Amino acid sequence: MKLKADVVNYFSSTVTDSGFTAHMLASAANLRRVRELVGEINLDAEAVETARLVVSELIANAVTACGDRVPLIVEVGTRGDELRVAVDDPAPTRLPKRGGSPLNDPTAESGRGLLLLDLLANRWDVTPTPIGKRVTAWLPVAGGRAEELTEERKEMSVVSDTSVDQVSGDIQEDVERKKLLDQLIAELVRLEGHLSPEVEAAIRAVPRHLFTPGVPLAQAYAAEDAPIVKKDQHGVTISSVSAVRIQAMMLEQAQIRPGMRVLEIGSGGYNAALIAELVGEGGEVTTIDIDADVTDRARRFLAVAGYPRVHVGTMDGEFGFPDRAPFDRIIVTVGAWDIPPAWVEQLADDGRIVVPLRNRGLTRSVAFERRQNHLVSRDYRLCGFVPMQGVGECRERLVLLHGEDAGLRVDDGQPADAEALGTALTGPKSEAWSGVTVGRGARFDGLHLWLALNLPHFAVLAAQRSAVDLGLVAHAWNLGVPAAFQGGSFAYLTYRQVSGEPNTYEFGAYGHGPAGAELAGQVVRLIQSWDGTHLDARIEVHPAGTPDSELPGGALVLDKRHTRVTISWPQQQARETP
Structure with a gap:
């Protein structure tokens, strides 16, 4: 059977009724071509699906373990009710042990082939047979994979049960995904008011669901959904795949152009793939994270999705990546309380850095440009991120006021009397109103920043819906409510509908504790001094x-x-x- 003339990076390829042999460079860029070859084999549908899975995992793990452009010979064929997969490794490359598996013995003649088939051995409960530099495994076609896979083994697999069709098919032509993408783009335009053609093209090109295994397709392509990747021992989220809206917003702020060198601090894979689309073949993308679990996932997912050129590093983001500097753009995807010197030093003279910077408990995604030895903002946007880990970690303190229902997030090491403030919350409240109004749908997060930077003791009231239901507080906003505190008293921002005007609201403040009325008055006076702008600082x-x-x-x-x-x-x- 004659193959298409545009098949590249193959030294030789043959297809027969029982299988194919491809002497190839194992790179993610070849993955789709290999799937096409498998589809031309005269096998039943179940065997073809199994073969596609096998070859996909072989190539993805070859790229992860050995780097791009690894010369291999992969053979797939059948005999009776079994599928034969063989990997011939003509290169003398030796690999270190990984995971303590005896299959990864670097002294074996076929060390790399064993490494590449190790995952298959675990998933299908088979034993690869090394003969010289060749490793062969026979896999049952009937029944496909093992009947039961633990969640841990599903997680470690490059291809999960929920993404078989997505990996084996042509994702770009998948009707459901295209429909979800159209809805996503329309929602992003609605939420942000604008989406550049470059960022839209990147979002359409990158298969986001491959970076969120186990997540339903509709959820993977939801504008505001941020799937959790990892939690610490206390159940606190320490890594997540950021919402598409936030990623698109930051990419627009960064203004990435083809050919640029970009560093991403805080990895996950998906955002790095978006950046790779924006910089094109002539650019370079480096993504780093302090957590090896996170970077391992990123490597696997980037390989499967077709972005092996993204360089993934495991290191503390506080120090950047000096060996690959300078960078035209640096995008930080973890909440930062400070800007380390390394970030400025590794930024090109005319470079730009986008960072979720926390000031007085409020986080804004700020687009900075370098001006010699300092940074100057071009714009900033409302956002929220998991906090940075490592040397640069500086977390807020949560002062609980009523169990898990309500608390004050206090920043910059300010002291707070939790017991006295909790007592104040359950006591009488005072209120004050400013006469300053805002229309429904208008942005007023600039007021939050104005209050944060002008109140002597500023905090953020973090309340659950249960606190509202109990009548303890008036609001339970996701990013928190601006508040002032002093001793055993506090006051927080509120609003009420203007009588007779259903789409207009007046700002005010509720106060609790002995000095609650005074603090509420202080908040109201600051509201009255605000000029109504939101992004002009x-x-x-x-x-x-x-x-x-x-x-x-x-x-x-x-x-x-x-x-x-x-x-x-x-x-x-x-x-x-x-």
Whole structure:
């Protein structure tokens, strides 16, 4: 049977009624071509599906273990009710042991072939047979894979039960996925108001479901869904696949162009694949994470999805990746309290960094551009991320007020009396109203930042719906409610519908504790001094030790470990702050 002339990277290929032999370079780029070859074998449908799975896993694990462009000979055929898979490794490459499996003995003549078939041995309960440099495994066609796979083995497999059709088929032409993608793009445009053609093309090209195994297809392509990847021993999320809306927003902020060198800090695989689409063949993408479990997943998923050129590193993001610097763009996908010097040093002179920076408990995705030794913001957007781990970790303190129902998130090491504040929550409340109104659907997160940076003691009220149902608080917003606290008293931002105007709301504050009324009044006076804008602050990041005389005049200064962050509102400098 004659093969298509455009099949590339094969030294030789033959197809017979009982199988095919492909002397090939094992790279993820060849995965689809190998599937096409398997489809031309005269086997029953179940055997073809099994063969596709086998070859997909062989190539994905070859790329993961040995790097791209690994010369191999892969043979697939049948005999009776068995499928024969053979890997011939002509190169003398030797690999270290992995996972303690005896199959990975580097002293074996066929060390790499054994390594590549190791996963198959575990999944199908078969024993690969090494003969010289060749390793052969016979797999049962009837019944396919083992009847039961533990969740752990499903997780370790490159191809999970929920993604068989997605891996073995042509994903781009999958009708259901295309429909979900169309809905996703429309939702992103609705939520963000704009989506560039470049970012839209990247989202359409990358098979997101391959990076979220076990997640239903509709959920994988939901704009606001962020599947959890890993939790710590206390059940706290420490890694997740960020929502597509947030990833698209940050990519728009980054303004990535073809040929750029990009570093992503905080890995998962999917976002790195989006970046790879944006930089094209002439660019370079590096993604790093401190957690080996996370980077292992990223490598596997990137290989299966067809992005083996993305470089994945396991290291503390605090120090960047000096060996691959400088970078035209750095995108940080974990919440950061500070900007380490390495990030600025590794950024090209005209580079841009997008980072979820936390100031006084509020996180904003800030797009910074380098100005010699400091950074100047171009814009910032509302977001939320899991906190950074490692040397740069600096978490907020959660002061519980009523069990798990409500608490105050306190940043920057501010002291707080949990017992007194909890007592205040269950006591009488006071209220104050500002006369400042906002229409339904209007953004007012700029008010949150204005309050955070002007209240002497600022916190974020974090409440569950149960706290609202119990009548303890008025709101349970996902990202928290701005609050002021002092001793055993606190007050938080609220709103009410304006009488006779169903689409208009007035801002105010509720206060609790002995000084609750005073704090509520303080919040209201700041509301009245706000000019109604939401994204007009200027944020700069200067090295620690920079003299005040070299900082922007009239700016609020936040001193951190490595930097001095300044925030100012140029349009509001003429106003007096209460």
